[in-house]
Amino acid sequence: MSNTLNLTLNIWRQDGPNGPGRFETYKAPGIPEDASFLEMLDLVNEALIAEGKVPIEFPHDCREGICGTCGVMINGRAHGPERGTATCQLHMRKFSDGDTIDVEPWRAAAFPVIRDLVVDRSPLDAIIEAGGYISAPTGTAQDANETPIPKEVADSAMDAAACIGCGACVAACPNSAAQLFTAAKVWHLNSLPQGQPERYRRAQNMVETMELYFGSCTNHGECSEACPKEISQDFIAYLNRDHMKAKIFNRKLASQR
Amino acid sequence: MLPDAKIPAGPMAEKWDNHKFDMKLVNPANKRRFKIIVVGSGLAGSSAAATFGELGYQVELFTFHDSPRRAHSIAAQGGINAAKNYRNDGDSVYRLFYDTVKGGDYRAREANVYRLAQVSVNIIDQMAAQGVPFAREYGGLLDNRSFGGAQVSRTFYARGQTGQQLLLGAYQQMMRQVHLGKIKLHTKKEMLDVVVKDGEACGIVTRDLVTGQVEAHSGHAVVLATGGYGNVFYLSTNAMACNVTAAWRAHRKGAYFANPCYTQIHPTCIPASDEFQSKLTLMSESLRNDGRIWVPRNPDETRSADQIPEADRYYFLEEKYPAFGNLVPRDVASRNAKTVVDQGLGVGPLKNGVYLDFVDAINRDSAEVIEEKYGNLLQMYERITGEDPYKTPMRIYPATHYTMGGLWVDYNLMTTIPGLYAAGEANFSDHGANRLGASALMQGLADGYFVLPYTIGDYLAPRLQKKLVDTDDEVFTQAVAGVQDQTARFIGIGGTRSPDHFHRELGKLVWDYIGMARNATGLEKAISEIKALKDEFWADLRVLGTADSLNSSLEKAGRIADFFELAELMARDALDRRESCGGHFREESQTDEGEALRDDENFAHVSAWEWNGTDQPQTKHAEQLVFDEVHLTQRSYK
Numbered sequence: 077m078s079n080t081l082n083l084t085l086n087i088w089r090q091d092g093p094n095g096p097g098r099f100e101t102y103k104a105p106g107i108p109e110d111a112s113f114l115e116m117l118d119l120v121n122e123a124l125i126a127e128g129k130v131p132i133e134f135p136h137d138c139r140e141g142i143c144g145t146c147g148v149m150i151n152g153r154a155h156g157p158e159r160g161t162a163t164c165q166l167h168m169r170k171f172s173d174g175d176t177i178d179v180e181p182w183r184a185a186a187f188p189v190i191r192d193l194v195v196d197r198s199p200l201d202a203i204i205e206a207g208g209y210i211s212a213p214t215g216t217a218q219d220a221n222e223t224p225i226p227k228e229v230a231d232s233a234m235d236a237a238a239c240i241g242c243g244a245c246v247a248a249c250p251n252s253a254a255q256l257f258t259a260a261k262v263w264h265l266n267s268l269p270q271g272q273p274e275r276y277r278r279a280q281n282m283v284e285t286m287e288l289y290f291g292s293c294t295n296h297g298e299c300s301e302a303c304p305k306e307i308s309q310d311f312i313a314y315l316n317r318d319h320m321k322a323k324i325f326n327r328k329l330a331s332q333r
Numbered sequence: 334m335l336p337d338a339k340i341p342a343g344p345m346a347e348k349w350d351n352h353k354f355d356m357k358l359v360n361p362a363n364k365r366r367f368k369i370i371v372v373g374s375g376l377a378g379s380s381a382a383a384t385f386g387e388l389g390y391q392v393e394l395f396t397f398h399d400s401p402r403r404a405h406s407i408a409a410q411g412g413i414n415a416a417k418n419y420r421n422d423g424d425s426v427y428r429l430f431y432d433t434v435k436g437g438d439y440r441a442r443e444a445n446v447y448r449l450a451q452v453s454v455n456i457i458d459q460m461a462a463q464g465v466p467f468a469r470e471y472g473g474l475l476d477n478r479s480f481g482g483a484q485v486s487r488t489f490y491a492r493g494q495t496g497q498q499l500l501l502g503a504y505q506q507m508m509r510q511v512h513l514g515k516i517k518l519h520t521k522k523e524m525l526d527v528v529v530k531d532g533e534a535c536g537i538v539t540r541d542l543v544t545g546q547v548e549a550h551s552g553h554a555v556v557l558a559t560g561g562y563g564n565v566f567y568l569s570t571n572a573m574a575c576n577v578t579a580a581w582r583a584h585r586k587g588a589y590f591a592n593p594c595y596t597q598i599h600p601t602c603i604p605a606s607d608e609f610q611s612k613l614t615l616m617s618e619s620l621r622n623d624g625r626i627w628v629p630r631n632p633d634e635t636r637s638a639d640q641i642p643e644a645d646r647y648y649f650l651e652e653k654y655p656a657f658g659n660l661v662p663r664d665v666a667s668r669n670a671k672t673v674v675d676q677g678l679g680v681g682p683l684k685n686g687v688y689l690d691f692v693d694a695i696n697r698d699s700a701e702v703i704e705e706k707y708g709n710l711l712q713m714y715e716r717i718t719g720e721d722p723y724k725t726p727m728r729i730y731p732a733t734h735y736t737m738g739g740l741w742v743d744y745n746l747m748t749t750i751p752g753l754y755a756a757g758e759a760n761f762s763d764h765g766a767n768r769l770g771a772s773a774l775m776q777g778l779a780d781g782y783f784v785l786p787y788t789i790g791d792y793l794a795p796r797l798q799k800k801l802v803d804t805d806d807e808v809f810t811q812a813v814a815g816v817q818d819q820t821a822r823f824i825g826i827g828g829t830r831s832p833d834h835f836h837r838e839l840g841k842l843v844w845d846y847i848g849m850a851r852n853a854t855g856l857e858k859a860i861s862e863i864k865a866l867k868d869e870f871w872a873d874l875r876v877l878g879t880a881d882s883l884n885s886s887l888e889k890a891g892r893i894a895d896f897f898e899l900a901e902l903m904a905r906d907a908l909d910r911r912e913s914c915g916g917h918f919r920e921e922s923q924t925d926e927g928e929a930l931r932d933d934e935n936f937a938h939v940s941a942w943e944w945n946g947t948d949q950p951q952t953k954h955a956e957q958l959v960f961d962e963v964h965l966t967q968r969s970y971k
Contacts, residue, residue, distance in 0.1 A: 110606045125831040130878045138572040139612045143403045165716055191883040201400050205512045209505035212462040214384045214782050220461035224473025234466040270464045
C-alpha cells in the first residue's frame with residue numbers, strides 16, 4: 077500500500093460556455109501517491125457524488141498519454157510540473173503532503189470552456205482540414221518501397237508527427253498561438269517526398285486558417301516546454317521558411333485573382 | 334435463421350477478385366444521391382468515410398470524441414502486419430492467411446481471413462503514400478520486425494506509436510473530404526440507437542454530449558465502426574470511454590452478436606496497484622523478445638528480486654515451452670501467468686504480478702542497446718510505478734486488451750440487418766478465438782479502405798429509387814422518445830451509488846468468472862450475480878446534474894447499462910461453448926498438460942445470438958465453419 081497525501085484543490089467550475097466561472101476549494105484527503113493526477117480527480121468526484129454534489133467535468137480518455145484528450149493547467153502550468161508528461165501520466169508522487177493545487181482549463185480565446193475543465197479545441201481540426209494531409213485517394217498508391225526515404229528524414233518527420241493535438245502549446249503560449257501544432261504537421265508532411273506537390277499550398281492554407289483563430293508567435297518557447305511529446309521549437313522555423321516561400325511560389329498572375 | 338454468409342464460390346485465392354467483379358456498381362453520377370452514415374472515427378471508420386467521400390457518396394461521420402483523432406486506435410503501439418515479403422524470409426499472402434487462421438485457433442472464417450491477407454499489402458502502400466512515417470532503414474526502404482511470435486518479419490511500425498500514425502493518416506484523408514464538402518463531421522455526438530424501417534437500416538439517433546439534444550439522422554446505409562467491448566471488465570487497456578453501446582443497441586434492434594466470449598487478455602500490462610485504479614497500461618509485447626519472465630519458486634519469498642539466486646527462480650514459460658519460451662502466443666502466456674499467481678507465487682505488494690527481467694539482456698547487450706530498443710516503454714513504466722526497470726525487474730500481469738467477438742457480419746461486412754454494416758473491432762469476423770499481434774490495425778484499415786467501399790455499392794445499387802426516410806417518420810420519433818426516456822430514467826432513479834461504483838463491481842464479476850479461465854459453476858454463478866447487480870443498478874443509481882449539458886456520469890450510466898446485458902450474454906456464450914479455444918479457456922476442456930483443448934466435432938462454428946427482448950435469453954444460431962485450406966491441429970508451442 078502506498079503513502080498517502082492530504083491535498084487542497086482550487087478547481088475552476090463553470091456551468092456552461094456562457095456562464096460565469098469560479099474557483100471552488102475542495103479537500104482531497106488520503107490520496108495515494110501511486111494514483112495518477114486524473115485518478116486523484118476520480119477520487120474527488122466519487123466523494124462529491126457521495127455528498128450529492130455535481131462532479132467536476134474534466135477531459136480524459138486513453139490515460140496513457142497518446143490520445144491528446146486530457147490536459148489542464150496545474151498550478152499555472154499546462155500538464156503540470158513534469159517535463160514531457162501529459163496530465164494523465166503525471167502521478168501524485170510528484171506532489172507533497174499538504175500541497176495546495178490550482179487546477180484550471182486550458183486558457184485561450186480559441187478554446188472556449190464547455191464546462192468546468194473541458195474546452196472546445198475544434199480550431200485545431202480546422203487547421204488540419206485546411207491542408208494537413210497528402211492528397212492520396214485510396215487505390216492510387218504504388219508499391220511503398222518505390223519511394224525510398226532516408227532514415228534521417230523519416231525520423232525527423234516522425235519527431236514532428238508525434239504531436240498528440242492536446243493544445244498544451246496554445247495554453248502555455250502568452251499569445252495563445254498555435255504555431256507549434258501547425259508547424260509539427262507542416263514539417264511532418266513537407267519534409268517527406270510524398271508531401272512535395274502540395275508543399276507550399278499546404279503551408280499557406282494552414283497558416284491562414286491558424287491565424288483566423290489563434291494569436292501570433294513571438295518565439296517565447298513556452299510551447300515546447302509544455303509539450304508532452306517535447307516537440308522542438310525548431311519546427312516553427314521550418315514552418316516560417318515554407319510559409320515565406322509560399323508567398324512567392326503561390327503568387328497568382330493578375331488574371332488568376 | 335442465420336442469413337447466408339455469402340462466401341463467394343471458387344478457389345480461395347480467386348474468391349475476392351471474382352466477388353469484386355460480380356458485385357453491382359453504382360454509377361459515379363448516382364453515388365451523390367446516396368447518404369452513408371458512419372459511426373466511429375477510428376481506423377475503420379475514418380478510412381471508410383474518407384474512401385466513401387472519394388467515391389462521391391454523401392457521408393456523415395459521427396464521433397463522441399471532441400475530435401476524430403482521439404479514437405482509441407491511436408493507442409496501438411506495436412505495428413501492422415502485411416504480407417509484403419520485403420525480408421525475403423518466406424512470407425506470402427498464403428502464410429499470413431494460414432498463421433491468422435491457426436493463431437485464431439481455427440474459429441475464424443477462412444474466406445474473410447484470406448481477403449484480409451490479400452489486401453494487407455495494399456494498406457502499406459496506401460499509408461506510405463499518405464505520408465505515414467514508418468520506420469526506415471539507412472537505404473531508405475521500409476523496416477520490419479518480427480512480432481508476437483511470428484516466424485517471419487512482416488510487421489511494419491512507426492516507433493512505438495504505429496496506431497497513432499496510421500490513425501492520423503486516415504483522419505487526415507477524412508479531413509480532406511470534410512474540406513471538399515463530401516463528409517459532414519459531427520463531433521461530441523454519441524449514437525444511442527439504430528433505426529430500422531421495413532427491415533432495412535435507415536438511420537441513427539444521437540445525443541449531443543454538450544447540449545443534450547437528441548437528434549435523428551437519416552441515411553441509406555449505416556456503418557458501425559465503434560470498437561470493442563473490453564471495458565466490460567472495468568479494468569482494461571482500453572480508453573475510458575470505449576464501450577459496447579452502439580453495437581449493443583444495434584443488437585437490440587435485430588443484429589446478431591457473435592462469439593461474445595472471445596476476449597483477449599494481453600500478457601504484458603502493469604498490474605493493478607489499488608482499488609482506485611482506473612485503467613491498466615499495456616507494455617508492448619515486444620518486451621518479451623528480450624525480457625525473461627519468472628517468479629520466485631518459494632511463495633513465501635521475502636528477498637528482493639536481485640537477491641534471489643537462479644536456482645530459486647521459476648522461469649515458467651521457458652521451462653514449459655522450450656521451443657517458444659517467452660514468445661508463446663498471448664493466450665498461452667497470459668494463462669500461465671495466472672496459474673503461477675493463483676499458486677501464490679505472484680510478486681509485488683499485492684502479489685498480483687510476475688517479473689519481466691532485463692538483467693540478462695543488459696549484461697549481454699549493454700544498457701544502451703536495451704534503452705535504444707525499449708527506452709520509451711521503460712520510461713513509461715518508471716513514470717507509472719516509480720520503479721527503475723534497469724535495476725529492478727518490471728512487474729507485469731495480463732489485462733483485457735481486445736475483443737474478438739462482435740456483431741455478426743457476412744462476407745460483405747453486413748450485419749443481419751440489411752443496410753447496417755460493422756467494421757473493425759466492432760465485428761467478429763477475422764480473428765477467430767484469438768487475435769495475433771499487429772493484426773488489429775490491419776483489419777481496421779482493410780475493412781475501411783478496401784472492403785466496405787466495394788461491398789456497400791452492391792447493396793445500394795438496386796436502391797437508387799429509395800428515398801431517405803423522413804426524420805419525422807414514426808420509426809424515428811419513437812427511437813428519439815426511447816432515448817429521451819432512458820436519459821430521464823437514469824437521472825430520475827435518485828439512488829446512492831455512482832455509475833463508476835457499479836462498473837467496478839460488474840468488472841470484478843466479469844474478471845473473476847468470465848476472465849482467463851472459465852468453468853460451468855462459475856459461469857452460472859456469474860449469470861445470477863450479474864442479474865442481481867443489474868437490478869441494484871436500476872434501483873440505486875445516482876446520476877447528478879442535468880440532461881441538457883455535458884454530463885459524463887449520464888454518459889457512463891447508459892454505457893454501463895449495456896455492459897450489464899452484454900456481460901450476461903458473454904457468460905451464456907462461454908457456458909454454451911463447452912470447449913477451450915484461443916482466448917476462451919474452459920477448465921473442463923484441457924489436455925493432460927493443461928493446454929486448451931478444442932472440440933472440433935461440436936464447436937467448429939460461430940455462435941451468433943439473436944435478441945429476444947429485455948430479460949429474455951437470446952437464441953443461438955450456429956454458422957458452421959468449413960476449412961478447405963487449413964488443416965486443423967492442436968496448437969503446440971513446446
